[in-house]
Structures are given as C-alpha cells and as structure tokens.
Amino acid sequence: MSVQGDNVVVSVIKLERMLSMKGGKGEASYANNSQAQARHARSMLHLLEATLDRVQLEPPEVPFAVADLGCSCGGNTIYIVDVIIKHITKRYEELGYETPEFSAFFSDLPSNDFNTLFQLLPPLSTNINGGSMEECLASNGDRSYFAAGVPGSFYRRLFPTRSINVFHSAFSLHWLSQVPESVMDKRSTAYNRGRVFIHGANESTTMAYKKQFQTDLAGFLRSRSRELKKGGSMFLVCLGRTSVDPTDQGGAGLLFGTHFQDAWNDLVEEGLVESEKRDSFNIPVYAPSLQDFKEIVEADASFAINNLEVFRGGSPLVVNQPDDAAEVGRALANSCRSVCGVLVDAYIGDRLSDVLFNRLERRATNHAKELLEQLQFFHIVASLSSA
Ligand SMILES: C[S@@+](CC[C@H](N)C(=O)[O-])C[C@H]1O[C@@H](n2cnc3c(N)ncnc32)[C@H](O)[C@@H]1O
Secondary structure: OOHHHHHHHHHHHHHHHHOOOOOOOOOOOOOOOOHHHHHHHHHOHHHHHHHHOOOOOOOOOOOEEEEEEOOOOOOHHHHHHHHHHHHHHHHHHHOOOOOOOEEEEEEEOOOOOHHHHHHHOOOEOHHHOOOOHHHHHHOOOOEOOEEEEEEOOOOOOOOOOOOEEEEEEEOOOOEOOOOOHHHHOOOOOOOOOOOOOOOOOOHHHHHHHHHHHHHHHHHHHHHHHHHEEEEEEEEEEEEEOOOOOOOOOHHHHHHHHHHHHHHHHHHHHOOOOOHHHHHOOOOOEOOOOHHHHHHHHHHHOOEEEEEEEEEEEEOOOOOOOOOOHHHHHHHHHHHHHHHHHHHHHHHHHHHHHHHHHHHHHHHHHHOHHHHHHHOOEEEEEEEEEEO
C-alpha cells in the first residue's frame, strides 16, 4: 500500500477512535444538549411511522430486530426505539397475531459513552421472562425488548447478513469518516487555509469534502444492503442543505463556518493558537443536498426509495428565555461543545478548548437575537426499503 494509502487508513482509524459526542451528564454533555434533536425527531414521527408501515412482517416466532445507528448517549435513541417497537407491535396486533420478541441494537463508534446510555435504559420487563408479550408491553415504563450495544463504524459492516428488520439513524450520517487527506495537506489546492469548516471554502476543498461524503454514504448503503432482511426498511435522517452550492452549508455553515470559525480566529489573534494549527483543524461534517444524497442511493441500486425529502427541522437552540442573550449564548456554546468538544479537546487540550468555547459563548451572546431568528437546520429524510 502507498504512503498516501497508509495515511488514509491512519486518519480514518484516528477519527473513529476519537469521535464521540460529549459523554456523561455534565453541562456540555450530549445527554443534556440534545433537546433540539429530540424536537426535530418528534416532528418527523409521521415519516418514521410511514416507513414502519412498509416493513414486511414475518411470523411471530421469528424475533424482530431494530438497530439505531449513531445512537449516541442521550435519551433520544431510547425514545425512538420505543416508538419503533410500539408501532410494530400495534401492526402485529391489528392483524390478530401474537407479537414477536424484539431485540434492539444501539450502535455507535467505540468511543461513545455506552455506559451512560445503558444506565438510562429502563429495566427489562419482568414479564418478558415467562409472561406474554402483551403483558410485557403493558408493564409501565419497562423495556419490552432485549438490548445490546454494537461498537463500530456504520460505514462498514456491523451485523450478520440479513439479520435486521429496521435500521434507524438520526442526525449522524453527515459526520464523515475522516477529514479528506488533501484538505489537511499544505501542498494541495484543497488545503483549507484560514478555515475550520467547508462553509465558504474554495472549490477544491469543497470537492474533497463532497467526494468523502459520497464514498462514506456508498459504504454505509453497501453494508446495510447486506444486513437488512428482505422486506426490511431504513429510516435515515441527516443534516442537509437547501442550496445546490456545497460551500453554503446552511445551518451547519452558520454555526461552524461563522461563529465557531470566529472563535478560532480570536484564539489566533490573541496569540493563543498558531494560524497553522487552526488551519489543520477541520470539522468532519458535510450537509448534503437532496440531489447529492439521491445520486448515491441511486448509484447503489440496492434500495427502493419510498420517500426522500428535505425537512425543515428548526432551530438547534432550545432556551427557556429567548430574551436572555446570555442564556442563548450559553445554549449555543454548550450545544456546539456537546457535538464537537471531544475533537477540539483532543486537538488543543482542555484548557485552550475552554477558552475557545468561552469566546464562542461571548460571540453568540452578542448575536443572540440574530441567532434565534436565523439559525435553522434542514434535514435530509430518507425512507428506503430493500429493493
Ligand atoms: C448528533 S449524534 C446523534 C445521536 C442520536 N441519534 C440522536 O438522535 O440524538 C451523532 C452520532 O453519530 C455518531 N457517529 C458519527 N460517525 C459515526 C460512524 N462512522 N459510525 C457510527 N457512529 C457514528 C457519533 O458518534 C454520534 O454519537
């Protein structure tokens, strides 16, 4: 393998070992900063349910398997798995069938805080051991499914062939498997000088990000097409953009490409970080357009597209007092730190990372009104079935 090839492997493995949302239950943890994602997911429940209505049901003796990919460590994944299992149960009941046993796989990169997630899981219903599935589902607040964690990258195989009935993945597929090599190579025209994100970047940088997204999503689809049972379905949601121009990354652009970018520039201007150090930090996120996403699904050809749309998710900021600029600033800094803080901490250390997010908070406080009015996330929502 070439040196370039080795570098690619190293950089993929490095990001996979490191990337995670902020674990635990602290102020900047993902568990405490994912209410916006929860809201956006709830607003799309009708689309999820339409996908679940398409799943072909097997005889009740066959266990039913659900997998949430990019589950992270908050309550959102538990809520969604519960919705899926209740909906499928209802479908079995409407047909007058017994309900099958359910298993739910919570999957994310190995650096995900699975401990916090497992502690949030409700206890397994006592009725599952001998009682009927109906009794089990009726037992208040308890879990009616067997749960397991699956560590690994969703851009590769995670499950045995034809073993999963429903794949769900929310707010995760915009995370690239790596920052493209050329974007970090000073000799390349794709070197992202002066920036920490693709938003507003030059054409070569943009094409490198786009190509990485294509490669990654193709790997995801290839793997899932092997793992999904015949008659199974997938519901995928990721950050998206409404512009055809990839250098306009929409809400992600406003967040990472302006305010977060400005906070990095503050550190450089204050002499706390070298400009080169900033330039070689890049957020590995790409918000695709509908067309970007569609082309890759069609090229793979393993899935029938039931629905593919851009959905307005809304603001990523959840605040109690919208007039309180300090609260808005804090919410933005915490929400940003909950998703990319682990990468920043690893790159410049906790102390400088504290300064960076403090500068971000200050800037966001000063732009609170504008942020509340303008910061909107759009999502690509895809409902796919085995072709
Ligand atoms: C914003 S969180 C989404 C969490 C959750 N689905 C929700 O709805 O709140 C994105 C998750 O995607 C995961 N992720 C990113 N790249 C991944 C990859 N290649 N394989 C598996 N998980 C990945 C991250 O570790 C993170 O936990």
